[in-house]
Amino acid sequence: MLAHIIQNLPQVLIDGLTLGVVYAVVAIGYTMVYGILELINFAHGDVFMTGSFIGATVLFLFMGMGFLTALPALIVFLIVIIIAGIATGLLGVGIERVAYRPLRRKNAPKLIALITSIGISFVLEDSVRFIAELKTGNYIVTAPSIFNHRFTLSAHDWFPFFNNATFQGSFILVLAVTVVMLVSLDLFVNKTKWGMAMRAVAQDRDTASLMTINVNRVISVTFFIGSALGGATGVLFMIQYGTIDPYIGFILGIKAFTAAVLGGIGNIRGAMFGGVMLGLLEMFAAANLSIITHGAMGAEYKDVFAFIILILVLIFKPEGLFGKAVVEKV
Amino acid sequence: MNILEVNHLTKKFGGLTATSDITMNIEKNSITAVIGPNGAGKTTFFNMITAVYKPTSGDILLNGKSLVGLKPHQVSQFGITRTFQNIRLFNDMTVLENVLVGMHQNLKSHWVGTLLQLPHIRRIEENAKIEAYDILKYVGLDKYTNENAGNLAYGAQRRLEIGRAIAAKPKILLLDEPAAGMNPKETDRLTQLIYDLRTKLDVTIILIEHDMKLVMKISDFIYVLDHGELIASGKPEEIRSNKRVIEAYLGKGAVAND
Numbered sequence: 001m002l003a004h005i006i007q008n009l010p011q012v013l014i015d016g017l018t019l020g021v022v023y024a025v026v027a028i029g030y031t032m033v034y035g036i037l038e039l040i041n042f043a044h045g046d047v048f049m050t051g052s053f054i055g056a057t058v059l060f061l062f063m064g065m066g067f068l069t070a071l072p073a074l075i076v077f078l079i080v081i082i083i084a085g086i087a088t089g090l091l092g093v094g095i096e097r098v099a100y101r102p103l104r105r106k107n108a109p110k111l112i113a114l115i116t117s118i119g120i121s122f123v124l125e126d127s128v129r130f131i132a133e134l135k136t137g138n139y140i141v142t143a144p145s146i147f148n149h150r151f152t153l154s155a156h157d158w159f160p161f162f163n164n165a166t167f168q169g170s171f172i173l174v175l176a177v178t179v180v181m182l183v184s185l186d187l188f189v190n191k192t193k194w195g196m197a198m199r200a201v202a203q204d205r206d207t208a209s210l211m212t213i214n215v216n217r218v219i220s221v222t223f224f225i226g227s228a229l230g231g232a233t234g235v236l237f238m239i240q241y242g243t244i245d246p247y248i249g250f251i252l253g254i255k256a257f258t259a260a261v262l263g264g265i266g267n268i269r270g271a272m273f274g275g276v277m278l279g280l281l282e283m284f285a286a287a288n289l290s291i292i293t294h295g296a297m298g299a300e301y302k303d304v305f306a307f308i309i310l311i312l313v314l315i316f317k318p319e320g321l322f323g324k325a326v327v328e329k330v
Numbered sequence: 331m332n333i334l335e336v337n338h339l340t341k342k343f344g345g346l347t348a349t350s351d352i353t354m355n356i357e358k359n360s361i362t363a364v365i366g367p368n369g370a371g372k373t374t375f376f377n378m379i380t381a382v383y384k385p386t387s388g389d390i391l392l393n394g395k396s397l398v399g400l401k402p403h404q405v406s407q408f409g410i411t412r413t414f415q416n417i418r419l420f421n422d423m424t425v426l427e428n429v430l431v432g433m434h435q436n437l438k439s440h441w442v443g444t445l446l447q448l449p450h451i452r453r454i455e456e457n458a459k460i461e462a463y464d465i466l467k468y469v470g471l472d473k474y475t476n477e478n479a480g481n482l483a484y485g486a487q488r489r490l491e492i493g494r495a496i497a498a499k500p501k502i503l504l505l506d507e508p509a510a511g512m513n514p515k516e517t518d519r520l521t522q523l524i525y526d527l528r529t530k531l532d533v534t535i536i537l538i539e540h541d542m543k544l545v546m547k548i549s550d551f552i553y554v555l556d557h558g559e560l561i562a563s564g565k566p567e568e569i570r571s572n573k574r575v576i577e578a579y580l581g582k583g584a585v586a587n588d
Contacts, residue, residue: 203422214401
């Protein structure tokens with residue numbers, strides 16, 4: 001049994017990492033907004049989904065214009081991801097302006113904003129579905145495939161107790177792009193003026209505003225960055241997994257949110273770590289559950305396994321792995 | 331010349347009048363103290379100047395321009411910053427970062443430029459760090475640059491709040507009980523710092539303070555509030571002998587028995 005698990009490990013790591021970095025970037029969107037507004041923005045998963053559809057649209061458009069054959073795939077991909085990122089960034093800023101800011105101005109309870117975010121989530125899902133069906137007749141869209149070379153990682157040659165693992169070309173791309181996004185976000189938050197303003201607003205909004213910081217502007221910047229990252233990840237998801245539908249944001253959003261909680265909500269590095277960990281756990285379970293349980297449970301129980309781990313972590317460390325226990329202000 | 335004029339400022343919370351009909355003229359480059367027993371409305375007064383509260387009636391003029399109706403970040407951008415009675419630092423940020431937050435508006439870097447990390451913006455942010463370090467030296471905290479603000483000793487936290495407030499290059503600095511909880515040595519150091527701010531940085535200072543020794547020593551002019559009303563104003567020696575002030579602090583009997 002153990003031999004089996006070890007043999008599969010390289011493949012599990014590759015698949016888990018792919019899924020994990022996707023969770024990680026989406027989790028950041030949740031954690032940033034929570035850190036600054038104490039709002040769980042349930043619409044964020046659907047911003048991710050919208051990003052993947054915008055990406056698909058642009059890709060089809062390029063295909064129609066013959067770009068896909070004229071330009072290197074990498075350039076096309078970068079253009080697509082930038083367009084989708086900016087569009088979803090603006091979408092996020094718009095959602096905040098239209099739906100959350102008026103509530104904040106009226107000092108509405110946080111629960112109201114939460115319900116609003118669920119509403120926005122449905123609006124996005126159904127708008128995208130409506131448009132997709134109108135244009136293509138089907139709301140499930142299969143993206144034109146680029147980067148689908150298969151590579152083999154010959155782990156067996158290096159370590160005889162491993163099996164070889166295979167991956168698509170897009171795996172490298174997903175990994176590279178997310179790592180770039182995660183590192184630049186980390187630098188942004190820790191080193192720049194606006195990152196610093198963001199942390200200041202997260203800690204004490206009123207004091208920040210008395211120190212010349214325009215709090216609403218900071219909140220807009222936060223939504224822009226969180227949503228742009230989410231939308232760009234939507235494009236990565238589309239490229240990696242090929243098929244998208246308007247409801248992919250729901251489950252993925254919940255899992256990314258879980259990852260954010262696992263890492264300690266409000267903590268950006270925690271969200272990154274939580275995302276990768278959840279992805280790895282899930283894939284580990286998918287590959288090994290039926291071996292471990294002698295066939296009683298199949299790969300479809302992977303979520304159960306991942307969430308049991310989450311529950312265990314939270315029982316022993318309720319503030320999350322990287323979170324700080326909140327000390328009540330007196 | 332008056333840098334700040336407060337005309338008939340009133341704030342009511344429902345039926346409670348926190349401050350009523352306060353008029354003050356603050357001279358440029360002066361040190362003014364606002365004193366009074368607890369609950370006199372001093373902090374409410376500061377909160378109105380910094381736009382945390384909107385006055386029920388009355389006007390606040392900075393160099394002749396009204397501040398009423400502005401948002402807190404706008405008032406601070408126009409040049410009024412403050413410290414807090416109960417210290418409100420960004421505890422999870424470093425000492426240097428706290429000062430950098432104060433410099434926010436003076437960092438001319440548009441956020442799009444920041445996102446792209448354009449070279450000239452990086453240079454601006456590097457220079458800002460040097461400036462922030464100078465401010466820390468000035469308030470005597472340069473040894474703790476990378477310490478989290480929450481870990482500083484009490485007196486040091488108070489000085490960091492002042493550092494953060496002057497980082498915004500204010501015209502007027504409001505200090506809300508700067509010496510509260512300080513030992514005599516720390517208070518002496520603070521006194522020197524306040525003098526310094528006035529002479530070297532050309533800042534006008536308004537402070538709320540209960541330490542009468544400090545107030546009498548440092549102030550050019552004193553306003554006394556009691557139950558939200560202005561009961562006296564004048565130079566320190568005038569306030570010291572003012573009957574209404576002694577009554578407010580010690581009760582009516584105190585004057586009669588004297």
